[in-house]
Amino acid sequence: MSKPLAFRMRPMTIDEIVGQQHLVGPGKIIRRMVEAKMLSSMILYGPPGIGKTSIASAIAGSTQYAFRMLNAATDSKKDLQIVVEEAKMSGTVILLLDEVHRLDKPKQDFLLPHLESGRVVMIGATTENPYITINPAVRSRTQIFELKPLSVEDIQLALTRALNDKERGLGNYSVSLSDTALLHLSRATNGDLRSALNGLELAVKSTKPNEDGQIPITLDVIEECVQRKALTHDKNGDAHYDVISALQKSIRGSDVNAALHYLGRLIEAGDLPIISRRLMVIAYEDIGLANPGAASRTVTAVQAAERLGFPEARIPLANAVVDLCLSPKSNSSYAAVDAALTDIRSGISGDVPDHLKDAHYSDAKKLGRGITYQYPHDYPDAWVAQQYLPNALLNAHYYEPKHTGKYEDTLAKQYDKLEHLKRQRKNN
Template identity: 45%
Template sequence: MNTPLADRIRPQSLDDIVGQKHLLGANKPLRKIIESGEIPNLIFYGPSGVGKTTLATYIAKRTNRTLKKLNGTTASTSDIKEVVSELNTFSGMNGILLYLDEIQYFNKKQQQVLLEYIENGSITLIASTTENPYFYVYNAILSRSTVFEFKPVPPEEIERAVQRAAEIISEEQEVEVDFPASCRKKIAHGCGGDVRKAMNAVELAILVADEVDGVKKVSEESVAELVQKSAVRYDKEGDEHYDIISAYQKSMRGSDSNAALHYLARLLEAGDLPSACRRLMVCACEDVGLAYPQLIPIVKSCVDIAQAVGLPEARIPLADAVIMVCNAPKSNSAYMGINRAAQDLKAGNYGPVPRQLQNMHYDGEDNNNKGQFYNYPHDYPNHYVNQQYLPDIIRDRVYYEYGDNKNEQAYKNYWDKIKNR
C-alpha cells in the first residue's frame, strides 16, 4: 500500500477520532457545530499529527461537500481561483470545503484573495496552522472564522489508535500480528502526542517483525529502536520554543526545581543549548538578583563550562546552576528599578545633568557663578555626602526599593544609619 497508514485508518465517526475530547466530546461546541451540518469558516490550531486534517476530511464527508486541499507552503493565488472555479461544476454542486494546511505561510496578499471568496460564501474554509493564528493570520480572516485549539493526544488515546492500526495491517496483509501491550504502550508514550508518528512506528514495527508459524511477532527490542528518541515537540522558530523557555524561566522564578529541570531537559534534548544558557543567566540576574548577587558569577561560570564541554555533558553544570537558582532567595528589585527608570525616559521625564555632576573643565565669561560645586564623597565620614544626583525635574524620583530579603535589608539598615534616616 502506497497510501500512508495514517490515511488508511481515517475514522468513520467522531467517536473514532482519538484525542481532542475537549473539542469533540459530548455536548462540546465543535461537535455540535459538526453535527448540525452548518459549518462556518474554521481555523484549527495545534501541533502536527493530532487530527486536524483527519477532522477536516471527516467534516467534508459528513456534510457531503467536495474537499479540496491546499498547502500554504506551495499554493498560490491561482490555486485558490482554480478551486473556486469548480463551484459551478458537478463536483462543486453541494459546496466546496477548502482545507488550507499551514495557512501561516500565506502572505497578506494571498490571504486577502482568500478572504474575497470566504466573505461571499463561495467556499467554506478550514485552515490549519501549527503557529498561533492571532500572530500569523490576517485579522479579516480571523474575524470571519472560529478558532479551535488542538492539543497533543494523550498516550492512552494513542494506544487505542495503535491497536486499531495493527488490526488493519493484519487484515490487509492477511497475516496474524502479535503486537504485545508493552509494545503498544512504548509507541504511545514515545511519539510525543503525534498520532501520525505513532502510525509510522506501528507500520515499521510490523514490517521488521519476524514471522513465526504464520504469525508476525513484534518485539520490544525493535520497537525500542524505532522510538528510541522521544518525539519532544520543539521548533526553534515556532510557539513551542517560546512556551518552553517561558516555562523554564517561570519554573526557576517559582523555585520549582523539578519543573525547571524538566524544561531544561526539553531544551537540551532539542539541542537548544543557547536558549538554555541565556534564560538561565537572565533568571539569575532578574529573579535572584540582589537577594543573592554572589550567584550571578557562579551561574556564569556554569554556563561557560557548559559551552566549553558541549552536549551532552553540558547538562551537568546547567543542572547545578538551575537548582541553585531555584533554591536561592528571590528579589526583582533591581529589575523593577531599571524598568521604572526606562519608563521615565520613554515618557520624556529627564533633564540636564546637574551641574555638580557634569564633566566641567571651563566656565564661560558669561557665567557669574563659576565652579562645579561637586562634593567628593570620600572626603566625608563614611564616604557619603548628601547632594543632588538626579536632574531637577525628577530630583525626588525613587526607582529602586529595597527587597525584603536578608541581603537587601542589610544594605538598607547600613545606609539608613549613615544617611541619618
C-alpha cells in the same frame, strides 16, 4: 506504492477522531457545527501529528461535502481558483489549507469573499500561534481552535484500531504486539500520532513471522523503528515516571550532577515535551519567589529547545537544569495557594465583603456595594487598612515567606511590615 498507514487511517467521520474531545466530543463546538450543518471557516493550531488534517477530513466525511487539500506556501492562486469554481458548480467545498500562516496577500484577497459567502469553508492548519502569525483579516473571518497534544491513551487507542482494521489498517497481518512495545511506541513519538502509526507499520512490514506465523513486535523492534530508546525494559513502564520524579527531586535537592544524569536519560528517550513541562513546573514549584528570574530563563530555554529540537535542544535544557539546581529554593507561594484551596474545599470561604463587591452597575449603591471602599492609591505608600478577607477567614494566614533568596527576602520584609500595620489597626 501503497499509501502510508497514517493516511489510510485518517478518520472518515467525526466519531472516528482520536482525542480533541473538547472540540468534537458530544455537545462540543465542532460536533455541533457538523450535526447542524452550520459550518464556518476555522483555524486549527497545535503541534504536528495531533489531528488537524484528521478533523478536516472527518468534517467533510460527516457532512458529505467535497474535500480538497492545499498548502498556503506551495500552492498557487490558480489552485485556489479551481477550488472556488468547483464550489460554484457543486455547492460547498471544505478546503484544508495547510500552513495557513503562510497565506500571502494576493491569495488572501482572492479567498476572503468566498469565505464570507460560505461557498468555501476553509479549515486552516498551522503549528504557529495564529494570534501572532495570521493576518487579522483572515482571523476575523474564522473561528480559532487550539488542538491539545494527544495523550498516551489516545495514541494507544488509535494504534489498536489500526491493528484491528482489515480494510484500512493492518488487520490482515497476524501481529503480536507486546505491552511494553505498545507503551513505548505511544510515548516515544511525543504525541505525534502520524509518527506512531508509521512506526507501527514499519515494524509490522519489516519483521519476519515466527514459527507460529505471528509477527512478534517487541520493545527492541519498536526502539529501532522509531529510533528512540526506552528508559527501561521494565514491564509496567514505571521507570518513565521514576526518572521524571528523580529529575525534579535532584533539582530540588540542588544536586546538579544527578539532575544532569536524569536529564540525559530523558534526552536519550526523546521526551522533549515531558522535559519541557517538568522544568517549567520545577521553576515555579521549587524555586519560586527565591529566584523569579530563573523561572523566566527556564521558559526561554524551553522555548528555544522546542524550536531547535533534538539534538541541539539538549543545550538550552542543560542550561536550565544547572540554573535551577544551583538557585536558592522556595515553595512558599505554592504552599500558600494550596493552604487557601484547602480552606475553600473544606467549605470555609464566606461572602466577599460588601465594600469589595462590584459597584459598576446601576443601583449597586442601593445594595450597599462598594460604598465604603478605600482606593489604596489615594493613600501614602498605596496602602490603607481595610478588610479584604471574608468574615469567616478574617484571621487566615496562608503565605509564610522564606528567606532563601534576595527577592523573596525583600517581599518578606514588606509582608512583615504590612502585617504589623494590620495588627496596629486591630489593636487601636
